Amino acid sequence: MNVVLDLQDVSIRRGTKTILDSVSWQVREGERWVVLGRNGAGKTTLLQIAAGRMHPSSGVAELLGERLGRVDVFELRPRIGLASSALADRIPASETVRDVVLTAAYGVTGRWRESYEDLDQARAHDLMSAFGVDGLADRSFGTLSEGERKRAQIARALMTDPELLLLDEPAAGLDLGGREELVAALAELARDRRSPVLVLVTHHVEEIPPGFTHVLLLTDGHVHAAGPIAEVLTAQNLTGAFGLDLVVEQSADRWSARATR
């Protein structure tokens, strides 16, 4: 299987702080990864490297076979979908959901091109349907609920037919219904063999969609454990990563964790 993401001893330093500390991580075609860790562990920073939006201070990062520092990142980025709250904040509130999704084909937010190819229109429609926002196509992005907004963003991130899809805390701020709808949509995506390689950042094991195959546990900028989900998502590993005694349970393809007392 081809390696899609290959980090070797990657560190990120800012001033005196080491945000990522010698991270080595390989992600292969067909895999669906969850990145878990407590606040400040370095998850978003790791995703920024995986998205080609940040360069390592030291170490080597290869994305889709291209080495960061030796490749034109503007050619690389359309091959990598990213959905994050930071990117969502840059979407104009007045933009329609249809345009939020469509404009991704041109790597822009804000509708400045007036005509789109029929193929793009059809793809945008299919993606909006898949994420249950097709009925909201004419609504402005700013009027959507948090859950609708998250699903529109994922449809947008998939618009360029990326080889790698990175989702930074897609369930943050959702109520129980919104979270479950999102988990179901992501489970569907994970099951589809045509889907890109998926990497999902979260704080909560309850948000891991069925079909996700691997976990990376990040603690204070270093890899605490990484590998197949059933091997890594243990009480012992989570206790180490989150710094409190936890029990972990799996039931019907979903996970839960709680403190022992």
Ligand SMILES: Nc1ncnc2c1ncn2[C@@H]1O[C@H](COP(=O)(O)OP(=O)(O)OP(=O)(O)O)[C@@H](O)[C@H]1O
């Ligand atoms: N430019 C910077 N300069 C100094 N420290 C930074 C910088 N950017 C991030 N950090 C710090 O690096 C650490 C990791 O940040 P990051 O956002 O990657 O963590 P995270 O795991 O995504 O956190 P959260 O779960 O709270 O979103 C944090 O302590 C943050 O304050």
